[in-house]
Amino acid sequence: MSVLPLVIAPDPRLAVCSGEVEEVNDEIRQLLDDMVDTMRHEDGVGLAAVQVGVHKRILVMEIDDQVYHVINPEIIESSEEENIYDEGCLSFPGQRASVTRPKRVKVKFLDYDGKEQILECDELMATCIQHEIDHLNGVVFIDHVSKMKHDMVMNKMKKIKKKLRPAT
Ligand code: NI
16 A cells, blocks of 8 residues: 555646556556555545556545545436536645536446446535546546636646756
8 A cells, every 4th residue: 555646737647538447456456545545645535547647547536434446437327407516636736616517427337346336426426526537538627617717727736836846
């Protein structure tokens, strides 16, 4: 178990579409464990593999003390009713934006043991799983807001990243 380094925006890796997992094996389970460690270390509710630089369709969430390991997720139903949530993202430290998404979604995926599961999500979990599935498609939360807000956040991130970069 280990905490992995996060990919921080702006970074072209965040715009890459991740590939399907072909087999849920020990290597994948190791990645899931490390992703949960990383998410907890960073105090997040969700994390996609792309955020630790791995382009596989994998995400983890921890909501109400329950951990979800989600592989190859597919949204099979979305409600027409929408919800607005003030979202953040571990790849955009300190940034928030109000994003509108379907209030409820039904998601099919493979779990830690490679078994197919269907999860009915609403409220925070629905927002979180849609945000993480977006990551697997190379989409980030600020892609859903106005260009003005998007550019404002990106400019802030450029400055933050400059400070994060170790002096060499
Ligand atoms: Ni995110």
